[in-house]
Amino acid sequence: MISLLLQPIEHIASTDILSCGPETPIYEAASLMVQSGCGSIVIMNTQGEVLGIWTESDALHVDLSEEASYQHPIQDVMSSPVITLPHSMTVHDAVVKFRQHNIRHALVKKFETIIGMVSLSDVVLCQGPEAFLGLKRVGAINAHPAVILQGSDSLPVAVNTMRQRNLTAVGIQLSDGSFGILTQRDVVRLVATGQRHAELGQVCTRPLVGVPLSTSLLQARQVILHHQIRHLGVFDDHNQLVHIIGFREIIQSIEHEFLLELHEALRERDEALLKSQQSLLLADKVFESTMEGIIITDAKGIIRSINPAFSRITGYSRDEAVGNSPAILKSGKQPPEFYEYLWRCLHQEGSWQGEIVNRRKNGLLYTEHLSITAIRDEHGEPQHYVAVFSDITQRKLAEERLHFLANHDALTGLPNRTLFIEKLQSAVGQAKQYERRFALLFIDLDRFKQVNDTLGHHAGDELLIRIANELQHIVPSLSTVSRLSGDEFTILLENIVSMQQVAYWAQSILDAISAKSSVAGHEVFISSSIGISIFPEDGSVADELLVNADTAMYRAKERGKNNFQFYTADMNASAIERMKLEYGLHRALAKNELEVWYQPKVALDSTRIVGAEALLRWRHPEMGMISPGQFIPIAEESSLITSIGEWVLDTTCADIRSWRDAGLLDGRIAANISGLQLKYSNIVETVSRILKKYDLDSSVLELEITENVAMDEDSGMVEVLHRLQTLGIYLSIDDFGTGYSSLSYLKRLPVRGLKIDQSFIKNLHQDRDDAAITQAIISIARSLGLDLVAEGVELEEQRQFLVEKGCLCGQGFLFSRAVPREEFAELLKKQGVLQLVELGEPA
Numbered sequence: 001m002i003s004l005l006l007q008p009i010e011h012i013a014s015t016d017i018l019s020c021g022p023e024t025p026i027y028e029a030a031s032l033m034v035q036s037g038c039g040s041i042v043i044m045n046t047q048g049e050v051l052g053i054w055t056e057s058d059a060l061h062v063d064l065s066e067e068a069s070y071q072h073p074i075q076d077v078m079s080s081p082v083i084t085l086p087h088s089m090t091v092h093d094a095v096v097k098f099r100q101h102n103i104r105h106a107l108v109k110k111f112e113t114i115i116g117m118v119s120l121s122d123v124v125l126c127q128g129p130e131a132f133l134g135l136k137r138v139g140a141i142n143a144h145p146a147v148i149l150q151g152s153d154s155l156p157v158a159v160n161t162m163r164q165r166n167l168t169a170v171g172i173q174l175s176d177g178s179f180g181i182l183t184q185r186d187v188v189r190l191v192a193t194g195q196r197h198a199e200l201g202q203v204c205t206r207p208l209v210g211v212p213l214s215t216s217l218l219q220a221r222q223v224i225l226h227h228q229i230r231h232l233g234v235f236d237d238h239n240q241l242v243h244i245i246g247f248r249e250i251i252q253s254i255e256h257e258f259l260l261e262l263h264e265a266l267r268e269r270d271e272a273l274l275k276s277q278q279s280l281l282l283a284d285k286v287f288e289s290t291m292e293g294i295i296i297t298d299a300k301g302i303i304r305s306i307n308p309a310f311s312r313i314t315g316y317s318r319d320e321a322v323g324n325s326p327a328i329l330k331s332g333k334q335p336p337e338f339y340e341y342l343w344r345c346l347h348q349e350g351s352w353q354g355e356i357v358n359r360r361k362n363g364l365l366y367t368e369h370l371s372i373t374a375i376r377d378e379h380g381e382p383q384h385y386v387a388v389f390s391d392i393t394q395r396k397l398a399e400e401r402l403h404f405l406a407n408h409d410a411l412t413g414l415p416n417r418t419l420f421i422e423k424l425q426s427a428v429g430q431a432k433q434y435e436r437r438f439a440l441l442f443i444d445l446d447r448f449k450q451v452n453d454t455l456g457h458h459a460g461d462e463l464l465i466r467i468a469n470e471l472q473h474i475v476p477s478l479s480t481v482s483r484l485s486g487d488e489f490t491i492l493l494e495n496i497v498s499m500q501q502v503a504y505w506a507q508s509i510l511d512a513i514s515a516k517s518s519v520a521g522h523e524v525f526i527s528s529s530i531g532i533s534i535f536p537e538d539g540s541v542a543d544e545l546l547v548n549a550d551t552a553m554y555r556a557k558e559r560g561k562n563n564f565q566f567y568t569a570d571m572n573a574s575a576i577e578r579m580k581l582e583y584g585l586h587r588a589l590a591k592n593e594l595e596v597w598y599q600p601k602v603a604l605d606s607t608r609i610v611g612a613e614a615l616l617r618w619r620h621p622e623m624g625m626i627s628p629g630q631f632i633p634i635a636e637e638s639s640l641i642t643s644i645g646e647w648v649l650d651t652t653c654a655d656i657r658s659w660r661d662a663g664l665l666d667g668r669i670a671a672n673i674s675g676l677q678l679k680y681s682n683i684v685e686t687v688s689r690i691l692k693k694y695d696l697d698s699s700v701l702e703l704e705i706t707e708n709v710a711m712d713e714d715s716g717m718v719e720v721l722h723r724l725q726t727l728g729i730y731l732s733i734d735d736f737g738t739g740y741s742s743l744s745y746l747k748r749l750p751v752r753g754l755k756i757d758q759s760f761i762k763n764l765h766q767d768r769d770d771a772a773i774t775q776a777i778i779s780i781a782r783s784l785g786l787d788l789v790a791e792g793v794e795l796e797e798q799r800q801f802l803v804e805k806g807c808l809c810g811q812g813f814l815f816s817r818a819v820p821r822e823e824f825a826e827l828l829k830k831q832g833v834l835q836l837v838e839l840g841e842p843a
């Protein structure tokens with residue numbers, strides 16, 4: 001309905017307009033109306049101006065009693081003024097005008113020319129009144145009761161009656177009982193022909209076409225159209241004429257329903273309009289206030305509109321953007337194929353979304369998340385493109401930062417284990433594809449833990465950062481340096497051509513790391529052990545290469561640290577062995593698998609026992625007796641040395657106590673003490689506590705410290721040794737001659753004895769150098785006033801040589817191997833109480 005109401009009135013106006021001049025006599029105007037079948041005539045002057053209108057109902061006002069009145073000019077009886085409506089006015093607005101002016105007709109004007117006439121009936125008819133007509137009965141239209149005159153009544157009586165009672169027709173009862181009808185149109189016809197006094201029975205139209213009360217208005221309308229008449233008689237069940245209804249009444253009777261419907265339709269339209277206005281307003285507000293930038297382009301991609309967020313993000317004002325292409329934002333970071341794909345998506349699917357790097361007006365790059373949608377017309381042709389984007393630069397930076405943190409070591413900034421494994425896997429893939437070799441270097445810092453423990457974690461961190469920088473500078477540019485954990489670093493050397501080349505880099509790394517450096521205000525000497533595996537020889541997958549480089553690194557540790565080792569297949573066996581030992585060592589103490597054995601120290605001239613060295617033994621349930629030379633380094637690496645060392649001291653003191661109680665021992669027993677134990681285990685307090693525990697005097701215990709440990713000037717060793725000396729402990733230097741003792745430093749140490757290393761004793765009877773060294777050590781000891789013990793005396797010639805040169809105390813298989821405590825007790829028993837003698841007193 002709405003669409004019909006919104007059409008212009010010229011579409012429904014009737015264009016058959018009858019007109020006459022204002023001077024036209026009434027009868028002549030009536031005659032024109034009768035001839036043309038029109039119900040009205042428009043009165044115009046010669047300029048074509050509308051002066052008034054004369055309708056069928058106006059004909060009732062003609063005085064039929066006076067003949068001259070027919071001659072009067074029409075302008076005397078016309079209605080004026082006439083409402084004129086513009087041709088483009090909507091039907092809806094015309095209805096409003098009809099109601100405002102209480103009229104049923106209006107002329108339609110186009111460019112000052114009257115082109116037609118529109119009536120309320122035209123409006124109703126153009127809406128298709130069938131639906132309303134079908135629902136209503138003729139009895140329900142509230143028509144006037146029929147006015148019935150007699151056929152013998154005169155025409156003026158009928159005209160007066162119709163005028164006074166505002167009727168469009170009256171019924172005429174004829175002498176034969178049938179009915180005729182006189183309508184306004186009949187009156188016009190009679191005016192046109194000049195009849196004034198005729199009897200109604202002569203001039204009425206007969207017969208009166210009638211319908212019963214129950215007839216629907218739709219049927220009544222069809223009867224009217226069928227008979228080409230304008231009025232119907234309505235008869236009740238007793239065949240009495242109750243109403244006379246005309247086409248106009250029929251239409252008027254549904255006007256009410258029609259207007260109600262119209263009102264409802266308009267209300268709905270207004271509501272819909274309001275809603276759409278509100279949603280437009282809302283959309284407008286969203287457009288203006290959203291945080292997302294919005295660009296609307298035409299079909300050619302030219303910017304037609306942008307919102308404030310666009311300007312905020314890009315820096316381009318509305319004037320700068322509108323009329324331009326979004327290419328003003330192009331950063332050059334996306335290749336042409338990217339844009340080709342974007343446009344293909346837009347054409348095929350109507351939308352695209354993704355991330356894109358663009359450039360702000362100030363030249364800075366930013367990343368945006370962009371959604372573009374094509375707006376198509378009803379033919380599917382794109383009319384506009386709407387692009388909505390948000391600036392995700394900060395989010396991307398945060399994501400990148402998170403990604404970096406997840407893949408890099410926070411302290412050094414180097415790739416961490418996760419990223420290293422990725423790079424290693426990728427290196428394997430590349431090397432396989434291009435048949436190349438690469439080397440994996442596994443670097444572990446030696447004694448880094450001590451730096452941490454003694455100087456604190458800040459110093460440790462400082463050292464790690466320095467080493468990380470060092471490594472990055474030293475290796476070839478395409479290498480990847482990573483930090484796996486703590487003091488473990490890896491280096492991937494790609495495209496290697498020879499083992500010599502790898503060895504060169506490994507040595508360079510060792511040299512760089514072992515250089516003396518200052519950390520947290522202290523001079524530290526740090527070194528490293530490097531294990532190397534080569535692709536493809538030492539592994540075809542990342543894990544295998546890493547495990548093998550790690551194994552080779554352990555071999556480097558075993559070989560005295562500060563060196564590098566290439567992986568070899570046999571390393572695996574010893575690595576597994578080592579793992580087994582380490583695992584077993586953890587439970588050895590708890591399971592009582594450790595024992596302390598004793599090797600006698602004898603007076604070389606008399607072979608009488610003058611002391612003993614406590615030596616640790618591990619009776620492994622499966623592997624049998626394991627030498628301390630095998631497991632002490634593992635204990636040192638895994639920090640087990642502290643508890644094991646303490647257990648040795650406790651067991652030794654317990655044995656001393658029992659031998660003293662048995663009256664077997666009145667002398668001194670030596671125990672070995674590891675450098676780590678000395679530095680990090682509160683050795684002074686431990687020794688003091690254990691002596692107290694067994695109620696022993698400190699003079700019964702000797703501690704042997706290896707030469708290298710004793711010479712470590714930077715570790716605070718001297719202070720510990722002094723404290724032990726203060727406690728009354730006898731200190732001696734083990735393996736003397738293998739290290740690099742500075743005699744002046746040695747002189748300052750609170751040691752009382754030297755033990756000549758067995759490597760010199762072994763061949764002294766046949767090697768002049770060893771004999772000379774041994775003799776030199778004996779001289780040094782003498783000049784420094786130190787006791788001497790020769791270790792590893794296996795032959796009589798060795799014993800004699802030593803006695804001759806003045807070394808009077810020795811230890812070796814010539815006299816006894818290390819034996820279990822019970823056996824040692826037996827040895828003591830055989831020769832009586834062990835006296836404390838000044839061993840090896842220089843001659």
Ligand SMILES: Nc1nc2c(ncn2[C@@H]2O[C@H](COP(=O)(O)O[C@H]3[C@@H](O)[C@H](n4cnc5c(=O)[nH]c(N)nc54)O[C@@H]3COP(=O)(O)O)[C@@H](O)[C@H]2O)c(=O)[nH]1
Pocket residue numbers: 599613614615616617627628629632645648672673674734735758791792793794811812813814818
């Ligand atoms: N920190 C600790 N170190 C310890 C402890 N117990 C032993 N050790 C050290 O282990 C290394 C190996 O010791 P071991 O296998 O017991 O060998 C000792 C002797 O059995 C051996 N020896 C003695 N005489 C001879 C000989 O005539 N020939 C020969 N081939 N070997 C002989 O020498 C080792 C004693 O060496 P040393 O300590 O240098 O006097 C060794 O370094 C031990 O120090 C422990 O409890 N803690």
